Amino acid sequence: MIARGAALSFAVAGSLCAAQQIHAQAPAAPARTILAIGAHAGDMELTAGAVLIKQHKLGDRVVILQMTLGEGGNSRLSPTVYGAQKRREALAADSVIGAETIFAPYRDGEIPNDEAVRRYVADVIRTVKPTYIITHWSHSIHKDHANTSLIVQDAVLLASLEGVVTTHPAHRGVRGIYYADNWEDAESFSPYIYVGVSDEMAQWREAVTKYEFVGGTISSFKYLDYYEALSTVRGAISGKGRAVAFDIESFGKRRVLDSLP
Numbered sequence: 001m002i003a004r005g006a007a008l009s010f011a012v013a014g015s016l017c018a019a020q021q022i023h024a025q026a027p028a029a030p031a032r033t034i035l036a037i038g039a040h041a042g043d044m045e046l047t048a049g050a051v052l053i054k055q056h057k058l059g060d061r062v063v064i065l066q067m068t069l070g071e072g073g074n075s076r077l078s079p080t081v082y083g084a085q086k087r088r089e090a091l092a093a094d095s096v097i098g099a100e101t102i103f104a105p106y107r108d109g110e111i112p113n114d115e116a117v118r119r120y121v122a123d124v125i126r127t128v129k130p131t132y133i134i135t136h137w138s139h140s141i142h143k144d145h146a147n148t149s150l151i152v153q154d155a156v157l158l159a160s161l162e163g164v165v166t167t168h169p170a171h172r173g174v175r176g177i178y179y180a181d182n183w184e185d186a187e188s189f190s191p192y193i194y195v196g197v198s199d200e201m202a203q204w205r206e207a208v209t210k211y212e213f214v215g216g217t218i219s220s221f222k223y224l225d226y227y228e229a230l231s232t233v234r235g236a237i238s239g240k241g242r243a244v245a246f247d248i249e250s251f252g253k254r255r256v257l258d259s260l261p
């Protein structure tokens with residue numbers, strides 16, 4: 001398990017906390033790869049973009065897999081026209097973040113919950129070789145978000161198995177899945193890891209406002225206000241000024257000690 005300076009809180013995963021604290025002063029680890037997988041273009045940038053910016057600045061490779069363009073979200077434009085717009089916006093936003101972008105071949109509202117999509121994501125994982133994956137929490141009001149979360153969890157396993165044949169060899173290097181703090185995925189979401197992002201918020205705003213929908217002209221939801229305020233709330237709780245929070249699976253929160261700390 002890695003541990004390195006400013007990125008330490010990002011890497012903490014339950015029972016490994018104590019070991020990581022011991023190694024907190026260890027020399028900087030080699031750069032990692034962070035793969036963020038969102039159901040709709042914009043999901044990962046809004047929820048985790050500030051952390052992705054931070055990790056990129058720390059030397060990590062950052063890749064965003066957009067499962068769909070979210071092309072159905074504009075009542076004034078056809079999915080074809082708005083999808084083309086969302087593709088341009090995603091590339092512009094991810095460029096500001098310092099992320100590479102991969103567009104999956106799925107349609108808004110129609111991400112299948114089947115074996116083929118798991119194989120597709122597993123093959124992306126084998127291609128990108130991520131150290132960490134960020135995706136949706138599985139309890140969501142949006143079917144695409146919930147499906148993406150389930151697909152990613154299974155795809156990490158499939159990607160690691162030698163016996164599962166895709167076009168690339170197995171990748172066993174995923175050290176953890178982090179679930180993003182998304183207003184649509186709030187049911188039973190419990191913030192566990194907080195990452196300070198005070199110095200990244202201006203760049204985050206520049207990135208996410210590449211998406212027209214963030215500005216409030218397409219959807220009435222106040223995306224910018226919500227995620228700005230959320231970073232203040234998470235920052236207040238963590239004493240980090242501004243922060244982004246993630247949840248992890250409950251089994252990762254187990255701590256095993258020889259005596260009370």
Ligand SMILES: [Zn+2]
Binds near residue numbers: 142
């Ligand atoms: Zn979404």
